[in-house]
Amino acid sequence: MGRNLKFSIEKVFEGARLGKIELAHGIVETPAFLPVATKATVKTLSPKELDEIGTQIVITNTYHLYLKPGTKLIKEAGGVHKFMAWNKPVMSDSGGFQAFSLGLGAELGEGKFKYDVGERPKKPVMERKAYVNQDKVVFQSIYDGSYHELTPEKSIEIQEALGTDIIVALDECPPPSADYNYTKESMERTHKWAIRSLKAHTTDQAIYGVVQGGIFEDLRKESARFISKLDFDGIAIGGAFGKDEMYKTLDWIKEELPDKKPRHLLGIGTITDIFNSVARGIDTFDCVGPTRIARVGYAYIRKESGGNIKNKFRIRLTKKEFKHDFQPLDKNCDCYVCKTFSRAYLHHLFKSNEILGLRLLSYHNIYFFNKLMREIRESIKNETFDKLYDYWMN
């Protein structure tokens, strides 16, 4: 079946690509940032707001929707677009990353993995919340501890029920501590799963394959070559741990990836990472960062307002210094929040545990990212991306 994705590159400037992804629910101009709608909602924001702040596409988590409210319900609703009342493009992930990482995510902290390779232990042990073999990953639900299996076929089945514009083949994201042998074994599993995923896929939804290979140059290149030659509509890059490894990885695989397929960097979203990844030919990004940190009081601020690499382009509104600060949140931002409210008011909302505070910073942060991506696109068009890069990164 023909797939509903058309990608065109309008311009390449010093490695940065200006493009357009045409999908069933609309066009995504790239480079683009995807806010994360974990449970079919970008936390605290309405679809109307996402639209008014220039969001082109969101990504939703297969793991979460599969467990709650369940695939069947979303199918009944007519798909995730109808369910969440968002008529623009939606991407879904494969569910693999959460199945592996959420096993003990809460206890170990983000980005720390703990799972077994091999057969399922006879007795469920609470410390083992995910294990993987050649066929599948088995994981315990974060909601009730119940066991679930995820196979490549099942992930595709769920994502087809969600009806998202872009689906992703199941992959294994190896633990950061994995050695060469484990990483190779894991990559080969991901490759086999990629083939199974394509075979299982029956609709015209676009499908991306995932490049893995950890921190090893030969594996990354091998994975990029392998995934690139399969019948995927786009390439996702997974398992990028730490800035330096990530940039190296992107440099390694750049030449191995086909120009004509869009490239998505999974789970990446600091300002610095975005600039450096765009410079390495990445087209789309997703990250919970902008909304997650909003909910603990962080707001992104623009370079001309004092944002820089050191302060990570953000201020924390809960700090005392903002109590009497009657300036706009960011005087160089033209979003509703910055045009309407003072830092002192936002500080008050956070100090008073008012939900409006979480909303307003989430709104501003996503607006900030959308605007930055727009500026990046314009700079590629105008061949000034190098200047924009220098301005923000120095």
Next chain:
Amino acid sequence: MGRNLKFSIEKVFEGARLGKIELAHGIVETPAFLPVATKATVKTLSPKELDEIGTQIVITNTYHLYLKPGTKLIKEAGGVHKFMAWNKPVMSDSGGFQAFSLGLGAELGEGKFKYDVGERPKKPVMERKAYVNQDKVVFQSIYDGSYHELTPEKSIEIQEALGTDIIVALDECPPPSADYNYTKESMERTHKWAIRSLKAHTTDQAIYGVVQGGIFEDLRKESARFISKLDFDGIAIGGAFGKDEMYKTLDWIKEELPDKKPRHLLGIGTITDIFNSVARGIDTFDCVGPTRIARVGYAYIRKESGGNIKNKFRIRLTKKEFKHDFQPLDKNCDCYVCKTFSRAYLHHLFKSNEILGLRLLSYHNIYFFNKLMREIRESIKNETFDKLYDYWMN
């Protein structure tokens, strides 16, 4: 100094009054409902949303703003309108009700009072969180247990700093269990405080006096007469406990109140209470109900959608029966929420602890009240209020 309130009655139909209150920040068409902006925010909603759902005026709590962020900060901000970015009218209460009731509110439950009459105990006793004598009420902060004094003069001073359109004289709301003697003593204190409040008031903000008198006919009438003859711009009615007592109270005092002053019923806000109070000549109401119950999953539904006195015109979205219900929240409501989302999606948001759920029901519930008040106003104008009353109340 002249005060910035002009009240006109356009029509009276079977006791129900159609009117208009002109204030410094705009006009309020009455009967009207005031959403409560406890801490300078109507919980979960933005001022833009309040405006788009037809909110004419909000009420904010002097007690809360005095403690956090503090009067000084709001004065610095240029008043509460600027602080919360709401350019339409704002009313403030006197702070008395919270000072008395929040002493042990959390422990005893809403509407239950516990405080002492007399001198301040030498040693702070945790069970005594508010006490009152002829001069003042002394209370412990819900935030840090610190002691604060509220006098009529101080309440006026705070409310003048807030810069609200309508301020309220400090009163004592006696405990529901108070006997005749205590209620009389308390009422006389309220009356003395009313005189002191007027004397202390220096700006052109409109000021309302509060009628008390508990459940005793002669006291209520005496209080209504006393407060009415003072130089207040409007009359607030306080301490209405329970439906039957409240309706009786309104009947008792109706004849004692001057026609030409607006009448505000403090803290009242069920559909039934609103219909019955409008029928008894009340012009404005405030209540945390619509937003508070929204946050635990209740949505108001219209009569034609199955709302009635028995179900209190509401459904609880957290219930299992809504899991697969893909109908709009209320098919006879034309707000953004009802035009956009299904009950099943709202159910999912609540089951997943998503903030968007709290927002959407708060939005709908305030829209519901604003629309109902608009319909009530039209029905008075068209002399069909009796029919509207019968339709909703039977």
